[in-house]
Amino acid sequence: MNTELTFLLSLSCVLPLVVYLFTSQRADRRYLPLIFVFLFAFLVETSVYLNMKYFHVKGGMYWMYTFGLLVWPGFYLRFFRYMDVIRSRKSAEIIFVSFLVLIFCNWFFLYKKEGFFNFFRMGIAYASIILFFYVNLFSRQILSENRDLLRSPLFYIGLAGVSFHAFYIFTGTITLLKLSDGGFMNAVQDIMKWVNAISYLIFAIGILWIPQTKTSIKSS
Amino acid sequence: MDPANKDLYQIILIGAGILVAILVYFVVAIIRQQRKVYHWQQDRIAAEITTLENERKRIAADLHDELGPVLSAVRLQINHLEPEDETEKMVLARSTSQIDEVIQRFREISYDLMPNTLLRKGLSRAVEEFAEKMQLANGLNINFSGEEQRMQPEKELNVFRIVQEIVHNTIKHARAGSLVIELRFRNNKMLLYTKDDGLGFDYREKEQRGGLGLLNLQSRVALLKGNLQLDTQPGKGTVYNIEIPV
Numbered sequence: 498m499n500t501e502l503t504f505l506l507s508l509s510c511v512l513p514l515v516v517y518l519f520t521s522q523r524a525d526r527r528y529l530p531l532i533f534v535f536l537f538a539f540l541v542e543t544s545v546y547l548n549m550k551y552f553h554v555k556g557g558m559y560w561m562y563t564f565g566l567l568v569w570p571g572f573y574l575r576f577f578r579y580m581d582v583i584r585s586r587k588s589a590e591i592i593f594v595s596f597l598v599l600i601f602c603n604w605f606f607l608y609k610k611e612g613f614f615n616f617f618r619m620g621i622a623y624a625s626i627i628l629f630f631y632v633n634l635f636s637r638q639i640l641s642e643n644r645d646l647l648r649s650p651l652f653y654i655g656l657a658g659v660s661f662h663a664f665y666i667f668t669g670t671i672t673l674l675k676l677s678d679g680g681f682m683n684a685v686q687d688i689m690k691w692v693n694a695i696s697y698l699i700f701a702i703g704i705l706w707i708p709q710t711k712t713s714i715k716s717s
Numbered sequence: 718m719d720p721a722n723k724d725l726y727q728i729i730l731i732g733a734g735i736l737v738a739i740l741v742y743f744v745v746a747i748i749r750q751q752r753k754v755y756h757w758q759q760d761r762i763a764a765e766i767t768t769l770e771n772e773r774k775r776i777a778a779d780l781h782d783e784l785g786p787v788l789s790a791v792r793l794q795i796n797h798l799e800p801e802d803e804t805e806k807m808v809l810a811r812s813t814s815q816i817d818e819v820i821q822r823f824r825e826i827s828y829d830l831m832p833n834t835l836l837r838k839g840l841s842r843a844v845e846e847f848a849e850k851m852q853l854a855n856g857l858n859i860n861f862s863g864e865e866q867r868m869q870p871e872k873e874l875n876v877f878r879i880v881q882e883i884v885h886n887t888i889k890h891a892r893a894g895s896l897v898i899e900l901r902f903r904n905n906k907m908l909l910y911t912k913d914d915g916l917g918f919d920y921r922e923k924e925q926r927g928g929l930g931l932l933n934l935q936s937r938v939a940l941l942k943g944n945l946q947l948d949t950q951p952g953k954g955t956v957y958n959i960e961i962p963v
C-alpha cells in the first residue's frame with residue numbers, strides 16, 4: 498500500500514470529527530473526551546505523514562505514536578468515567594499511572610534493542626486496557642439502554658472501539674512476533690489500516706446519534 | 718512475498734476472518750439479549766402499572782361504597798342535633814365544619830384515585846376539570862385546550878396519569894407561573910404538548926439522582942408504545958411532546 502493511500506485511510510479519524518462539528522451545538526458534553534481522542538489521532542497521523550513525506554526525522558514515527566499513546570488513555574479513561582464504566586476517579590488514576598510506568602519501562606529497557614518494534618508492545622498493552630473498558634461499555638447496553646440499540650450512540654462507539662482494539666491486538670501481536678520479512682509485515686499492517694477506516698466510519702455513525710442528549714430526551 | 722510467507726499470510730487472513738465472525742456473533746448476541754431484556758422490562762412495567770391502577774380502582778370503589786355513606790350519615794345526624802347552650806353550639810359548629818372538611822378531602826382522594834369524569838365524559842373533559850382544580854388549589858395559571866376523541870379506557874387513564882404527573886411536577890419542582898397543555902388528535906395519534914415557564918432542570922443530573930416522576934412518565938409512555946420528547950434546561954422551562962398511537 499502506498500504512502501498516500503495509507504495516509505488517506507488513516508485520515509478516516511476525521512470522519513467523526515466532521516460529524517461532531519455539525520452536531521456539537523447541543524451535544525452531550527460527556528462525549529467530549531472521545532472527540533479529543535479523534536482530534537489527537539488526526540494530529541498524530543498528519544505528523545507521521547508529513548515526517549515520512551518531507552522531514553524524514555529519524556525515529557519520528559515512533560515518538561509521534563508514543564505521544565499519542567501518552568495522550569489517548571487520559572481522554573479515554575475520562576470518557577469511560579463519564580459513562581460510569583469506571584466508578585471511581587482513583588481507579589482511573591491508578592490505571593493511567595500504571596500504564597505510564599509500563600510505557601517508560603518498555604522504552605527504557607527495550608527500545609535500543611528493538612527499535613520501532615518496541616512500540617507494538619506498548620500499543621498492545623494500551624489496546625488491551627481500552628478493549629477491556631470498551632467490552633464493558635458495550636455489554637452494559639443490554640441493561641441500561643431503554644430504546645432500540647441501533648439508535649444508541651454508545652452501541653456504535655462500543656462496536657467501533659471493540660473492533661479496532663481487538664484487531665490492533667491481533668495484528669500487533671503478529672508484528673511483534675516478527676514472524677517474517679518486511680513485505681509480509683506491511684501486508685499484515687494493511688489489514689489494520691482497513692479496520693482503522695471501517696472503525697472510524699462506525700464511530701462517525703455513533704457520533705451522529707449523540708445530539709441533544711443533555712437538554713432533551715427522546716424515548717420510544 | 719515468498720510462497721512460505723504467502724501461506725502464512727493466508728492463515729493470518731483466516732484468523733482475521735474468524736475474529737470478524739466472533740465480533741459479528743458478539744454484536745448479534747448483544748442486540749438479541751438487549752431486546753429480550755427490554756421486552757421483559759416493558760412487560761414488568763406494564764404489569765406493575767396495571768396492578769397499581771386496579772388497586773386504585775378497588776380502593777376508590779371501597780371508599781365510595783363503604784366510607785361515603787357513613788360520612789354522609791354522620792353529617793346528617795350532626796345536623797339533627799339540637800344544642801342546649803352556647804358551648805354545645807360552638808362544638809357542633811366546629812364538628813360540622815370538620816366533617817365537611819373530611820367529606821371534601823375524601824372526594825379529592827377518590828377523584829385522584831379514579832376520576833369519574835374520565836370514565837363518563839372522556840379524557841379532554843377530565844383533564845380540563847383537573848386543570849381547573851389544580852389552578853384553584855395551587856394558583857398555577859393553566860391554559861388547557863383539547864379535542865375529544867374516545868380511546869380505550871386503559872389508554873385514557875394512562876394519558877390522564879401522565880398529565881397528572883406533569884402538572885404535579887410543575888407545581889412541586891418547577892415553580893412556574895403558567896402551564897400550557899394541548900391535547901390534539903392527528904393521523905391516528907394523540908398528541909400531548911405541555912410547556913411551562915418554570916425553573917427547568919439539568920436532565921443528566923436528574924437522571925443520575927434517579928428522578929421517579931420522570932421515570933413514571935417514560936414507563937407509561939413506553940407502555941402505550943408512544944414517543945416522549947422532553948426539552949429542558951436550567952432556567953428555560955420544560956416542554957413535553959408526547960405522541961400516543963390511538
